[in-house]
Amino acid sequence: MQKHSTILRIARAGNPARALRLFRGQGLDQHKDDPKLLTLNGRLLKDHARLATVPERHDLYQKALAAYLAAFECERDTYPLINAASLAMFAGDAEQSRTHAQQTLDMLNADPDEGETPYWREATRAEALLLLGNHAQAKTALSAGIAKQPLAHEDLAATIGQFERIIAAQHGDAKWLDGYRPPASIHFSGLIGLDPNAFGLHEAIDEAIAALRPGYAFGALAAGADIMIAEAAVAAGAQLHVTLPMAIGEFRKTSVEPFGENWTARFDALLNQAAQVDVLADYLLPDTCPFALRIELASLISMGQCLRQSFVLRSQSHALTIAAPGEAERPHIEKWLSANRSMMRIETPRLGKNPNSAENQLDMQLIGLAFAVGCELTTLTSIAQDYGARVIVHPDGCLFNVPLENCLNFARKCLQAFPTCDIGMAITVTDNSAPMRSVIEMVELLAKTAEPGQLHVDRMTAFVAKTLDQEIKTEEIGEIPSLYGAISLWQARF
Numbered sequence: 329m330q331k332h333s334t335i336l337r338i339a340r341a342g343n344p345a346r347a348l349r350l351f352r353g354q355g356l357d358q359h360k361d362d363p364k365l366l367t368l369n370g371r372l373l374k375d376h377a378r379l380a381t382v383p384e385r386h387d388l389y390q391k392a393l394a395a396y397l398a399a400f401e402c403e404r405d406t407y408p409l410i411n412a413a414s415l416a417m418f419a420g421d422a423e424q425s426r427t428h429a430q431q432t433l434d435m436l437n438a439d440p441d442e443g444e445t446p447y448w449r450e451a452t453r454a455e456a457l458l459l460l461g462n463h464a465q466a467k468t469a470l471s472a473g474i475a476k477q478p479l480a481h482e483d484l485a486a487t488i489g490q491f492e493r494i495i496a497a498q499h500g501d502a503k504w505l506d507g508y509r510p511p512a513s514i515h516f517s518g519l520i521g522l523d524p525n526a527f528g529l530h531e532a533i534d535e536a537i538a539a540l541r542p543g544y545a546f547g548a549l550a551a552g553a554d555i556m557i558a559e560a561a562v563a564a565g566a567q568l569h570v571t572l573p574m575a576i577g578e579f580r581k582t583s584v585e586p587f588g589e590n591w592t593a594r595f596d597a598l599l600n601q602a603a604q605v606d607v608l609a610d611y612l613l614p615d616t617c618p619f620a621l622r623i624e625l626a627s628l629i630s631m632g633q634c635l636r637q638s639f640v641l642r643s644q645s646h647a648l649t650i651a652a653p654g655e656a657e658r659p660h661i662e663k664w665l666s667a668n669r670s671m672m673r674i675e676t677p678r679l680g681k682n683p684n685s686a687e688n689q690l691d692m693q694l695i696g697l698a699f700a701v702g703c704e705l706t707t708l709t710s711i712a713q714d715y716g717a718r719v720i721v722h723p724d725g726c727l728f729n730v731p732l733e734n735c736l737n738f739a740r741k742c743l744q745a746f747p748t749c750d751i752g753m754a755i756t757v758t759d760n761s762a763p764m765r766s767v768i769e770m771v772e773l774l775a776k777t778a779e780p781g782q783l784h785v786d787r788m789t790a791f792v793a794k795t796l797d798q799e800i801k802t803e804e805i806g807e808i809p810s811l812y813g814a815i816s817l818w819q820a821r822f
Contacts, residue, residue: 511543518553696735
C-alpha cells in the first residue's frame with residue numbers, strides 16, 4: 329500500500345502533523361475495518377500527541393487509544409493491544425492500562441507463535457510487565473528478546489524509546505536501560521604515513537576498540553591509521569561503513585598503493601567486508617577541488633553517519649583518531665571536539681611529510697549553497713549579510729553561497745523570517761565565486777520539492793549537517809530524478 333508507506337515515511341521523518349494531514353486528506357481515517365490503517369492512525373495520533381501542548385495531549389492520546397483498540401477488534405493481535413495499554417497509561421487511565429497489559433500477557437502465554445518476530449514477542453512481554461510494575465521480570469523478558477535476535481538493533485532502540493516514556497510516566501528511574509542499549513558507533517581517522525610496527529601502536533588500537541565496543545565503524549580506508557583501526561573494529565564485530573573522497577580506483581592509487589602492496593591487500597579485504605561504501609559524487613565537485621578538501625568533506629560525511637546511527641539506535645558515538653605528537657587537530661576533529669563529543673586520541677610518530685599541511689593554492693572552500701523559493705529578496709539579502717553569505721543572481725529564486733559554519737543558522741533564520749519559504753541546500757566545495765551549474769540545479773530541485781517551511785537537502789549534506797549540529801533532525805523522504813541520476817531526498821528539521 330503505497331499511500332500507507334509514504335505517510336509512514338513522513339511520520340518517521342519527524343513530521344507527524346503533516347503525515348496526519350495527508351492521512352486525513354486522503355480519507356484514510358474513514359476506513360474502520362482495516363487494521364493496518366487503524367494502527368497507522370493510532371501511531372500518527374500518538375506521535376502528534378508527544379509534540380502537542382498539555383491541554384491537547386490527553387485528547388490525542390484518547391483518540392490514538394481508540395484507534396489501536398479498533399484495530400485490535402478487527403485483528404486480535406498483541407501489537408495494537410500493547411500500544412493501547414501504553415496509551416491508556418499516558419492518558420491517565422491506570423486501570424485500563426493494566427487490563428490491556430494483562431490481556432497482552434495472556435495472549436502471549438496462550439500462543440507460542442504470537443508476535444511478529446522472536447525479538448518483538450519478548451519485547452512485547454517486557455512492555456506489558458513494565459506497565460504492570462514488574463520491572464525485574466521486564467528486564468528478564470527484554471534480555472531474552474535480545475538473546476534471540478542480538479542484531480535487531482533498530483528494534484531494540486524503538487523498545488528503549490518506548491520504555492523511557494513509560495518509566496517517565498511512572499516517575500521511575502530509567503538508568504537501568506543503559507545496560508541494554510545497542511552498541512556504540514565510532515568515527516575513525518588519522519595518519520596516513522605511520523610505522524604500523526611502532527612500539528605499542530597495535531596494543532593501543534586494540535585497547536581503544538575494547539573500551540569503546542563499537543557495533544558500527546565509519547571512516548575512509550587510507551593506508552595507515554584508517555586501515556588499522558577499521559581492521560580492529562571489524563575483528564571485534566563492528567559493521568564497517570566507508571566513505572571515500574573519490575572513486576575507489578583513484579583512491580587506491582593515491583592513498584593506498586604508494587605505501588606498499590601489503591596496504592593494498594588490506595584495503596581490498598576491508599572493502600569486501602564493508603556493509604556500505606559511499607563515494608563523493610564528482611558532478612558535485614569541481615575538477616580542481618583540492619585533495620585535502622575532498623578528504624575533509626568525506627570526513628564530515630562519515631562523522632554525520634556515525635552521529636545519526638547513534639541517534640537512531642539511542643546509543644553512544646565516539647571518535648578514534650591516530651595523530652602525531654604536537655600536531656594540530658585536523659578541521660573535522662576540531663568540529664567534533666567543539667561540540668564536546670567523546671574522542672580517543674592515540675599518538676605515534678609520523679613518517680614523511682604531512683600531506684594536509686600544504687596551503688590551498690586555489691580560492692576554494694567548503695560552503696553551503698542555498699536556494700530559497702517564496703521569500704522576499706531584500707529581507708533575505710539583509711539576513712545573508714549577517715551570516716557572511718553572498719547573493720548569486722538567479723531568475724527563479726534566491727541563491728546564496730554561505731560559509732560552512734553559518735549555513736545551517738542561515739537556513740534556520742530564513743525559515744523563521746519566512747515560515748512559508750522553501751529551501752534546498754547542498755554542502756559542497758566551490759571557488760566561492762562561481763558554484764558549479766550541477767550543484768545549482770540540484771539545490772533548485774531540492775527547494776522545489778519542499779513544502780512551505782521545509783529545508784530539503786541531499787543525502788551527503790544531511791550527514792554533514794548532523795556533524796555541524798547534532799540536534800538537527802534528518803530523515804530520508806524519497807528521491808528525485810535529475811540529469812545526473814536519482815538524488816536521495818532528505819528533510820532537515822531544526
